[in-house]
Amino acid sequence: MVYGLAPAMPRAFLIPIIIFNVFGAIPIVYLEMIMGQYSQSGAIPVWNVCPLLKGVGYGTVISTFLFSIYYGVVICWMLFYFIHSFFPTLPWTTCNNEWNVQEAEVCIPRTGAAPSGTTSGKDTLLDNVTTMFTTSSSTAMSVVSNVTELKKSTSAEQFLRYKALDMTDGLDELGSINWPLLGCLAAIEVLCFLCIFKGVKLTGKVVYFTVLGPFVLLAIFLVRGAILPGAEIGIKYYLTPDLSKLTETKIWAEACMQVFVSVGPGFGGMITFASYNKFTNNCMRDAILVCLMDLLAGFSGGFVIFSVLGHVSHETGIDIKSFNQSGYGLGFIAYPEAANYLPPPQLWCALFFFMSIFLGIDSQFPNYEIVVTAIKDEFSKRLHGKTTQLTLIVIVLAFLLAIPQVTGGGYYLLTLLDWYAATFSVTIFALIELLVMAYVYGIKRVDANMREMTGKGVPLLFKIAWCVTTPLLLAVTLGFTVYTYEPPSYGSYEYEQWHIGLGWCIAAFSLAPIPIYVIYRLYKTPGTLFERLKINLRPNELWGPPEEIRNPxxxxxxxxxxxxxxxxxxxxxxxxxxxxxxxxxxxxxxxxxx
Structure with a gap:
């Protein structure tokens, strides 16, 4: 999964992103690859390594499925914008359209504009799940000197709110279904099904296009942005760290979440796809390459967006420090308006959203693959030979549950899901994985498993990371996230208490399987409490590779x-x-x- 660098604080954000990749993502991804490759099983049956905590596997699958529901909606926005990129006049550049609002706020077209000071509020949707260009940005707009009492918004902001999303005033007003968005969502889900319905063999072929294609386009954007007049202004700003921001706990928590969403530890993806590896595959090499390539992609995306913003600053005379757009405004407001300075704008907008769509799909169908593989492996006898039917059921269910998010109030629901579905649970899952494999299963056994697969043991640095560095890093980040918790909001809109309660129910939904399964295992196991704990904390007979792999x-x-x-x-x-x-x-x- 590649979503890029973070919102609102790009220069300071680079440092914690690198730290979390090196000390957090790489060790966890390596450990998950060992678990999946050695057991040759998905996210649920892999927990035969510690049957008492098999609920973590169920929770991982639930969290991944919840993520796939609302992420599919974000990709359908990209498809909607891609279609409108072919209009002779880009619809987000003018204010004389039927959806533009003139009475309650001032609409400012994209030409000759300066910062208006409007804000979009605290919003984490595309901080976690948009494209690799998630870095700080803003649109260029002009000050309307004769109107100060009305809110000012650009034509791109109004296009997103009143045309693309057709937003209502809040979550209590879902409104009617946005049929164009529903059609785009159906198209995305069909495409995901076609990518994975034949299993991992077809998926392996599809990723050659969905991964390599966007990287080719990224290279094109990188070259085009670098030769723009004023590009050096944005690049210099991008590479100059603002060290004062490092004292803010929020930036570290957001960096941790960004790495988790981008690389995917804790979601079960690494375990799932490692289970298809050859038993002798060098998974340490793969773990390092995956994390470094993800970091490089996000870093390169920052160069692309800031070279364009430097050009916008050069052309308009606006100080680049004034570019403070974040959240959804980055991918669906800032870049489309910045692309208007790159002739022909239709071409660059179409390329941008085409690349975003395929990066999104490349992140989405692994989510479905995680769910399908976990269920299929857990109930292998009943579901043998029914992969296509199971895949269809999972995708159709995700589509149906996503329909409320393509209504007028759907964005508020989507924000609630994004805020609570994975923010806490994924970090908890990864922390439990580390503690179980390091202290319950044992580092010596992990090392022995690695030697059995590759003939080489686990390097000492990774052992130290698993036992000390990475668990401490995750625990501190989780603590800060809880300590600095704030309820979601959108601009001046504040969620009601029952909305927040619904959000916590969503968060608990993926965590509930852990205590429920602990109680179930202890109840079903005979003996005293100590004997039950001892039995269920040890690997059972199903842990490990199949017999034909052990004895080829x-x-x-x-x-x-x-x-x-x-x-x-x-x-x-x-x-x-x-x-x-x-x-x-x-x-x-x-x-x-x-």
């Missing part, structure tokens, strides 16, 4: 001969002869040995 000499009959020769049609051999005298395919040793 032995091949199950159904894999050697096919299902038609198994079951009631067992292979008959002539038992009147000794094994040494039985020739050809009748020799039992041939039937079981390579």
């Amino acid at each position: 000499e032995i091949i199950p009959q159904e894999k050697l001969w096919g299902p038609a020769f198994t079951g009631n049609d067992d292979i008959k051999t002539d038992t009147s002869k000794s094994p040494d005298k039985i020739d050809g395919l009748d020799n039992p040793s041939f039937q079981t040995k390579l």
Whole structure:
């Protein structure tokens, strides 16, 4: 998952982003890859390593599914903008459209503009789940000197609120369904289904396009932005750290969440896809490459957006320090308006949203793959051969649950989901993973598993990180997140208490399986409480790779001969002869040995 660098504080944000990648993401991703590759199982059955806490696996799947519901809506916004990028006059550049509001606020077209001082409020949606260009930005607008009593907004802001989202006044007024957005959402979900319905083999081929394509476009944006007049203004600002911001706890909490959403530890994705690796794969190399490539992509995205903003500053004379847009305003307001300074604007807007769509889809279908793989592995006997049907059910369910978010009040609901669905739970899941594997299962066993797979043990630095550095970093960040918690808001709109209560119910929904499953396991296990704990804290007989991987000499009959020769049609051999005298395919040793 690549969403880029963070909102509102880009220069200071680079430092905590790097720290969390090196000391947080890389160790966790490496550990999750070991868990998935060694067990050859998904996010739920991997917790056979510690049956008492198998509820963490269920919680991970729930959290990932909740994330996929509202992230699909964000991608459908991108498709909506992509379609409108082909209009002869970009609809977010003018104020004479049917959706523009002139009575309650002043609409300022994109040309000859200066900062209006309007704010979009505290909003975390695209701080977590938009494209790689999530860095600080603003639009260029002019001061309307003769109107001071009315709120001022740009044509791009009004297009987003009153055309794309058709927003109502609050969550209590959901309004009617936004049919164009619903159509875009259906198209995105269909595309995701086509990418994964045949399983991981098809997914592996699809990612060549969905990953490499946007990186090619990123390179094009990078070159185009670098040669713009004034680009050096934005790049210099981007690379000059504002060290005073590092004293703010908020920036560290947001950096942690950004890394988790971008790289994906705690969501079960690394465990799921590592389970498809060869048993001897070098997962340490993969973990380092994944995290460094994600960091490089976000860092490069910062160069792209700030080179364009430097050009806007050069052309308009606006101080780049005045560019303070964040949240949804970054991807759907700031960049579309900045692209108007890149002729032809339709081309650059279309390329931007085309790249955003495929980056979004590349992040979305792994979410569905995590859910499908976890359920399929947990109930393998009942769901054997039904991957396509299960995938269809999961995606259709996500689509139906997302419909309220494409209504007039859907954005308020989406913000509530984004605020509570993963902010706390994913960090808790990752922290539990670290503590269980380091102190319950044991570092020595993890090291032995790694040697069994690759012939090499775990480096000492990773052992220290798993036992001390990374758990401490996550615990402190989680503590600061809770300590500095503020309820969600949007501009002047404040969520009511029952809205906030609903949000906490959403947060508890993914965490509830942990205590519920602990109680269930202790109840079902015989013995005293101490004996029950001792049994359920140890790996059960299902933990570890399948027998044919542990002993590659032995091949199950159904894999050697096919299902038609198994079951009631067992292979008959002539038992009147000794094994040494039985020739050809009748020799039992041939039937079981390579």
